[in-house]
Amino acid sequence: MIIRGHERILIQGITGRQGSFWAQRMIDYGSRVMGGVNPKKAGQSCCGVPVYANAKEAMDSGGFTASVLFIPPLGCKNAALDAIEAGCKKLVILTEHIPVQDVMYVLAAANEAGARILGPNTAGQVTPGECFAGFMPAFDNEIFRPGRIGVISRSGSLGTLICLNLVQAGYGESAFIGIGGDPVIGTTSLDALQSLDADTGTDAVVLVGEIGGTMEEAAAEYAAGMHKPVVAFIAGQASPPGKKMGHAGAIIMGDKGTYASKRSALEAAGVRVLDTPSEVGDAIAGCLPG
Amino acid sequence: MNFEEHAAKPLLRAEGIPTPKGIVAGSAEEAREAAHKLGPCVVKAQVTAGKRGKAGGIRLAADSNEAYEHAQAIMGMRIGGLLVERLLVEQQVAIEREFYAAVLNDAASKCPRVLFSAVGGMDIEELASQQPEALHSRSVDIRSGLQLDDARNLVAVPGLESLRDPLADILLRLYRVYAGNDAELLEINPLCLAADGRILALDCKFTLDDSAVKRREALAALGTAEPLSEHEAQGQELGLKFIQLEGDIAVLANGAGLTMTTMDVIRHLGGEPANFLEIGGDAYTRATAALKLVLDNPRVKSLVVNFCGAFARTDVMTEGVIKAVQELQPGIPMYFSIHGTGARLAREMLKAQLGLASFATMDAAIRAANAVPGRSAS
Numbered sequence: 001m002i003i004r005g006h007e008r009i010l011i012q013g014i015t016g017r018q019g020s021f022w023a024q025r026m027i028d029y030g031s032r033v034m035g036g037v038n039p040k041k042a043g044q045s046c047c048g049v050p051v052y053a054n055a056k057e058a059m060d061s062g063g064f065t066a067s068v069l070f071i072p073p074l075g076c077k078n079a080a081l082d083a084i085e086a087g088c089k090k091l092v093i094l095t096e097h098i099p100v101q102d103v104m105y106v107l108a109a110a111n112e113a114g115a116r117i118l119g120p121n122t123a124g125q126v127t128p129g130e131c132f133a134g135f136m137p138a139f140d141n142e143i144f145r146p147g148r149i150g151v152i153s154r155s156g157s158l159g160t161l162i163c164l165n166l167v168q169a170g171y172g173e174s175a176f177i178g179i180g181g182d183p184v185i186g187t188t189s190l191d192a193l194q195s196l197d198a199d200t201g202t203d204a205v206v207l208v209g210e211i212g213g214t215m216e217e218a219a220a221e222y223a224a225g226m227h228k229p230v231v232a233f234i235a236g237q238a239s240p241p242g243k244k245m246g247h248a249g250a251i252i253m254g255d256k257g258t259y260a261s262k263r264s265a266l267e268a269a270g271v272r273v274l275d276t277p278s279e280v281g282d283a284i285a286g287c288l289p290g
Numbered sequence: 291m292n293f294e295e296h297a298a299k300p301l302l303r304a305e306g307i308p309t310p311k312g313i314v315a316g317s318a319e320e321a322r323e324a325a326h327k328l329g330p331c332v333v334k335a336q337v338t339a340g341k342r343g344k345a346g347g348i349r350l351a352a353d354s355n356e357a358y359e360h361a362q363a364i365m366g367m368r369i370g371g372l373l374v375e376r377l378l379v380e381q382q383v384a385i386e387r388e389f390y391a392a393v394l395n396d397a398a399s400k401c402p403r404v405l406f407s408a409v410g411g412m413d414i415e416e417l418a419s420q421q422p423e424a425l426h427s428r429s430v431d432i433r434s435g436l437q438l439d440d441a442r443n444l445v446a447v448p449g450l451e452s453l454r455d456p457l458a459d460i461l462l463r464l465y466r467v468y469a470g471n472d473a474e475l476l477e478i479n480p481l482c483l484a485a486d487g488r489i490l491a492l493d494c495k496f497t498l499d500d501s502a503v504k505r506r507e508a509l510a511a512l513g514t515a516e517p518l519s520e521h522e523a524q525g526q527e528l529g530l531k532f533i534q535l536e537g538d539i540a541v542l543a544n545g546a547g548l549t550m551t552t553m554d555v556i557r558h559l560g561g562e563p564a565n566f567l568e569i570g571g572d573a574y575t576r577a578t579a580a581l582k583l584v585l586d587n588p589r590v591k592s593l594v595v596n597f598c599g600a601f602a603r604t605d606v607m608t609e610g611v612i613k614a615v616q617e618l619q620p621g622i623p624m625y626f627s628i629h630g631t632g633a634r635l636a637r638e639m640l641k642a643q644l645g646l647a648s649f650a651t652m653d654a655a656i657r658a659a660n661a662v663p664g665r666s667a668s
Contacts (some may be wrong), residue, residue: 076507099472099502100395101418104432123600135601155547156600157570160630161652164598168651181546182399210547213397235550238535238557239566246531246546248501249397250333276555278653285322 001116002175005130010064011036012079014046019070020134023047031131034062055086065091069131077102084113092133093119115184122178125158147172150196153208169281174202181247187217204229211236212250216262224269229287233274235261291513294379298496306462309491312380318361324379325357333360334378337368338514343359384485392477393468401429408447410480436465450518472502528579537562542586543596544570552596561660570602577610585620592662593624599631608636612643625655
C-alpha cells in the first residue's frame, strides 16, 4: 500500500476548496496528478489537469493507478465504488464521518476487486522525496525528509509530531502511512506493518496507535516475528473509558481497547513502547546497528 | 447514539418481530393506568444503561396497584449514572425458553456480524467468557446481506430443531432492521419462546451509527443524546469535542491523536490534564471558542497549547488563540509548542502579539506548564 512517485493519481472531488488546495500542493511536491473528478465540471480543468465526469472516464482517457477522495461523507460510497469499478487498485479515503455500513460495503467491493483502501478518516500517505497523497505537510522539511524509517499512524496530527521528532533526531522517513482514526478501516496497522516489513527502503518502523479496537494487538503478533526493529507509541493512556476521544475508533469499551492491553501485547512482542513521542529518536538509535 | 428500549422496539415490530404489548409511562400514575389496561405486567426503567434488572429497575407487578408502587420506586432512580424519567409497562409473558440474537459492526472482520445463542438472558460479555461454545456467530457480506442458509446454520442447536425455521426467520428480519437503520449494534436479549409458542423480543438494544445521523434525522430524533456537562454541550454546539477531566493543566491541541498524547505526556511528566479539547479545521473562530471553554474552569493553573499542523493550519489556529487571549486576558500562564503546516508564521505572530516564544518541543512546554507554582505535583 505504498504509493510511489511514478504512480498516476486521480483526485475525486478536485474542484472543492480542500480538493483544489491539496491537489495543487501534491502537484507542487511532485505527485503525478493526472486529473480529477467532478460530474458537474467535466471537461473543465482544475490545477492544470483535466476534470472528468467519473473515474471510468478518467481511466479511459489518461489512466491512473491510485485515487485520492476529497468527497463529503455521504457521497464516498458511490465515489469509491466508481474508482474500484474503473479498475483502480489503491484508494486513499480522507473523509471523516462516513457511515460505517457504507465503509464495509466499499471494503467488501475492494476486497473482491483486489483493490487496497487507505482510510477512511486518514490524512493520507507521504513518500518523502517522491510524492504524497492526502493532506500532510510533506513539503515541510522539518517533518519529512527522505530516509529509512517507516511510520504508521492512526492520527495525522500525532503522526506529524512523530515525524518531526524523527527528523530532529537526524532521521528521515521511507514512508508515512496514515491508516485513519475510524473503527473500520481498509489498511490496518498489521497490513501497513507487513508492507513496510517487505519494503527494502525501510530499516525500522514506528507504529503509532491509539486506545480502542484490537489492531495494535494484531500488529504485535506479527512484529514478534519481524527482523526489522519496531518501536511504538500508543496515545490515550490518560483518557477516560467509555468516551470517544475525538476519533470514532478511539474508545475504551469495558475491558476492550485499553492502553494496558496494547502496551503489554507490544512489549511481549519485543517492541519498545515510548512514554512520549520525543523518545522516538533515541529509541530508533538504540535498535539500529550503528 | 443509543436508544431506550421503548424507542428501539418499534424498529423490530416494523420488520415483523413481535414484542409484548407495552405502554410508555412518564409517572407512577400513568404506570398504574397502563397496568390497568395490560393486566399482570413488568415495569421497566427506560435508560440506555445495561444491567437494569440487577439495579432493581425491572420489576414484575401482578396488578395496577403493585405497578404503581414499583413505578414510584423506579422513577428517579439512577442506573449507570442515568436518571430514570420514563418507564415501559409491558404485559407479562410466560417464558418457556430464552435466546440471544444480535447484529453488529465488527471491526475485526470489517463486516456485519450476526450472533445467536440458545442461552439468553445473561449479558453478552458474560456469555462469551463463560460459555463461548454456546455463542454462534458469522460475518456477512454486506452487499448480499444475511442468507437463509446462514441464518439456519446459526440457529442449528440440538433440541431446537422444531424452532429452526422461525428462529432463522427472526434473524433475517433482525438483519433487515440492522441494515435499514444504519445500526452499529442491534441486540435482542432475551429473545424468548413463550409458553403459547410465540417468539418475542423481550428487550431490544439499538445503537445508531453516529456518522449516519445526517441521513437518519427522523430516526435520530427518537434516540437519547449522550449525557453531557454544560461545557461539553457548548463544545458540541460549536463543533468542538470537549471532555472535562479532573486535573488542573488545560489542554488545547489539534487532532484527536495529538490531543490524547498531550494529556498522556502531561501525566507522564507529573501533571494531570484538565480537559480533552480537540480543535482542527481552518476557522480561527473555533480556536477562540475553544479557549473560552478550557479557561472557564476554576481549577486550571496553566495552559498547554500544542499544535502540530497537517491538514489544520497552525497559523490560523494560533491567530484565533491570540485573539481570544487578547479578549479574555486569562490570568494563567500559557505554554506553546507549534510545529507543522504554517508554524513559522504562527510563531512569529505569537512573539509579536503576545510576546511569547514557542517551546522547541512539546515536552518542554508541558514541563513548564506542570511546574507552575500553586500546583502540588511537580
